Amino acid sequence: MYQTWMRYFTPSPVHHRLGLVCLGVGLQRGALPTVGPRAIDHHVAVVISTGHGWFRHRSGPPVPVTAPALLWITPGVEHHYAPDPDDGWDEGFVDFTGAATTAYTELGYIDPDRPVTPLRDSAAARGIITRVARAARIGNPLLEVETSAAVHELLVTLRRSRADTGGDGSPVLDALARDAFLPLAVAEHAARHGMTLAELRAAVRRAAGCSPKDYLLGIRLGRAKELLAATDLPVSAVARRVGYHDPAYFSRLFTRRVGVAPIRFRAQQHHTVPGGWSDRVPHPDHPPTIAPD
Numbered sequence: 384m385y386q387t388w389m390r391y392f393t394p395s396p397v398h399h400r401l402g403l404v405c406l407g408v409g410l411q412r413g414a415l416p417t418v419g420p421r422a423i424d425h426h427v428a429v430v431i432s433t434g435h436g437w438f439r440h441r442s443g444p445p446v447p448v449t450a451p452a453l454l455w456i457t458p459g460v461e462h463h464y465a466p467d468p469d470d471g472w473d474e475g476f477v478d479f480t481g482a483a484t485t486a487y488t489e490l491g492y493i494d495p496d497r498p499v500t501p502l503r504d505s506a507a508a509r510g511i512i513t514r515v516a517r518a519a520r521i522g523n524p525l526l527e528v529e530t531s532a533a534v535h536e537l538l539v540t541l542r543r544s545r546a547d548t549g550g551d552g553s554p555v556l557d558a559l560a561r562d563a564f565l566p567l568a569v570a571e572h573a574a575r576h577g578m579t580l581a582e583l584r585a586a587v588r589r590a591a592g593c594s595p596k597d598y599l600l601g602i603r604l605g606r607a608k609e610l611l612a613a614t615d616l617p618v619s620a621v622a623r624r625v626g627y628h629d630p631a632y633f634s635r636l637f638t639r640r641v642g643v644a645p646i647r648f649r650a651q652q653h654h655t656v657p658g659g660w661s662d663r664v665p666h667p668d669h670p671p672t673i674a675p676d
Contacts, residue, residue: 384413384414385411385412385413385414385415385416385471386411386412386413387409387410387411387415388409388410388411388516389407389408389409389410389411389476390407390408390409390516390519391406391407391478392404392405392406392407392519392526392527392530393406394406394527394531395527398527398528398531399481399482401481401527401528401531402481402482402483402531403479403480403481403483403484403531403534403535404479404480404481404527404530404531404534405477405478405479405515405527405530405531405533405534406425406478406479406480407476407477407478408475408476408477408478408512408515408516408519408530409474409475409476409516410474410475410512410513410516411473411474411475411476412471412472412473412474413466413471414466414467414468414469414470414471415465415466415471415472415474416465417463417464417465418462418463418464418465419439419461419462419463419464420439420461420462420463421461421462421463422458422459422460422461422462423456423458424458424459424480425458425478425479425480426455426456426457426458426478426479426480426484426493427454427455427456427476427477427478427479428453428454428455428456428476428477428479428508428537428538428541429453429454429456429474429475429476430451430452430453430474430475430476430502430505430508430509430512430541431448431450431451431452431453431454431472431473431474431505432450432451432472432473432474432475432505432506432509433450433451433472433473434450434466434467434470434471434472434473435447435448435449435450435466435467435470435472436448436464436465436466436467436472437464437465438454438462438463438464438498438499439462439463439464440460440461440462440498440499441460441461441462442461445463446498446499448464448472448499449501450472450473450505451501451502451503451504451505451544452499452500452501452502452505453499453500453501453502453508453541453544453545454498454499454500455493455494455495455497455498455499455500456498457493457495457498458480460495460498462498475508475509475512475513475516476512477512477515477533477534477537479534481531483535487538489592490592490593491542491588491589491592492538492539492541492542492592493538500541500545500546501545501546501547502541502544502545502546503544503545503546504544505544507540507543507544508537508540508541508544511533511536511537511540512537514533515530515533515534515537518530518533542592547589553586553590553591555576555578555583555586555587555590556587556590556591556598558576559572559576559587559595559598559599559602560602562575563599563602563603563606563625563626564602564603564606564624564625564626565626566626566627566628567626569583569595569596569599572595572599573595583595600636600640603625603626603627604625604636604637604640604641606624606625607621607622607624607625607633607637607645608641608648608652610624610625611645611648611649611652611653612648612649612652612653613653618630618633618634618645618646621633621645622634633645
């Protein structure tokens, strides 16, 4: 015996320009029928909350699936799976497609090479799938946009929930962030943390979906923007504070990555910040206040 509920959508061309669109959602439990073998033309994230079963990818052998787990179904790839015929499992799935899937795959949020991905916990992902199911009510005028936003959130949540990553971040990323403003090459960062360059690249790619150089650059340019917007420091001083001793090189790099020169960015964004700039994230219920002069 099993229980199943599902609904499918057909987003319009303008909704496809959102980058990701939701094509369907389902919530099922019990000794569900075997799926496949089949291949489909879009992505599906299947979140297994309880139970166990098996998954076959292409023509490979069946791989055991034990909850909590994520099954990645990717376009054009034959797959075949089923829960245990006696105990079944509890699953939620979201079908989606869009141009943004390419970037999410490059960043490691969608991982076709790991069609069965163990999760530390499925509750957060299951909560998002349930929200998609609620949004799927007949007559919801926000259906396509609401479910599109939920797919983006689901991909981030699934990445955070993977069993091979810590929910509170990566020690490697924490160490790089701590040393980001030191004038060090990537190889020097690797040596500083007792790693080879290849090991550092693999660890950062696995945790952040990008290279160590891009990860460090994002932190440096983010801080440079804050200093340009909130202080009157010369550009050369901003460059030094974020790890660049050559102001001309910093300006070229900033212009290439941000799209405007540092001086132009300051003219667009500059704000005087009484009391100085804070790195502390404000509590949403207690926004920061500025005392009157």
